Amino acid sequence: MAANDPIHQFQIEKLVDFGVVNLPVFGRTELAFTNSHLAMTLAFVAVVGFLTLATSKMQVVPGRLQAVGETLFGMIDNLAESIIGHEGRKFFPFVFTLFMFILAMNVLGLMLTFTVTSQLAITATLGLMTILLVIVVGFIRNGPGFFKLFVPSGVPIVLLPVIVLIEFVSFLLRPITLALRLFGNMLGGHVALKVFAGFVVALGAMAASGGLGLFGIPGAALSLSMVVALTALECLVAFLQAFVFAVLTCIYINDVVNLGHGH
């Protein structure tokens, strides 16, 4: 039954169909404006709208909205500055864009019927994009010296092949962990929410039929309180995962920007 299926919320549904094409990498691809596109657009509009309002009348003594914007800005700014150092400012727009976009998609996912960041396609793209930036910056900065990233200093020559292999594999795993962490958190949280919400409805229906079904009422009440608690937790997770993504991005960028010193 689709109605109570906790997975159904992740289903892509077409709002406007543009037909089917064959793309080289993705194979058969359905082009459409889907609920995912709609949610992404809303997140984009939310971020742009918020930042426009927050920065439209900038004052030295901030108003409320400006203070919120500055708090988010300052948080990521401090993060980039403390992890990457004085060059953090160059990469700050990228990190801040990532953070705000993911945060908006996560938070909107709690209010809409669809969560974009629970789509592996999206989180994988974000992870790959980050690691591609790291690789490109690494090669521009260090040239072939980029490969020193896999050779930590002060390792005995005997252990070197093993260490290099481990470092290389861990580097390859970075985009995967970036993608799966965000995807898994969003997926799990929303499935749990949906399951408990489904319990409320099912047990409530049982209670409505009367008789022994009335024992469903405490169960339904418990499930409802779980939904409330999980919603609070998911609000935290929505923020935290965006922040974690930003922190890891900063760390990975720092690895290649300050390669060789303070590794």
Added chain:
Amino acid sequence: MAVETESATSPSVVPTADTASAGAEAHGATTGAEHSAGLPQFQFQHWGGQIGYMLILFVALYVLMAKVFVPRMRRVLDERAATIADAISSAKAVQAEADSRAEAAKRALADARAVAQRTAAEASAKAAAEMAERKAALETELSARQAEAEGRIRAARDAAMGQLAAVATDTAEAMLEKLTGAKAPRAAVATAVKSQG
């Protein structure tokens, strides 16, 4: 949450049922069968469109950030930092001035106190000198008077002593005359009285 639950409980038929199922034999598959095939996230026919759209939005957002929002934020933050630095430095200058003023006031107070002390010392020295002078004058006057009084007393005593000899001589002469009936020469009587003490 209310929205999510509402849309989920409404009997929504997935419109992709006919296009998603590739095979002709799966043509009659229900939506439920499609769901049980696994997570909707692994329906790869939806990946391309989502990824492309997300990249477009991300690039647009990045450009807006880098060109508009971040410079705006940065400007006001720098401005605020400059304002605060200015305020602090001016406060420091004001404090330094206040410190120097307090120092000057303290010095003026010390000066005034020194002057007052000197004046007081001078006045008291002058008063002491005057007093000593007057005392000395009084003392000389008193000693002069004492000396004069002593002189007078001595003169009176001398006179009394002198008269005592004459009275003794007279008395001795009168006794002699009474006893002997003869008049003794006055000079002899006087010498006799004198020799008696």
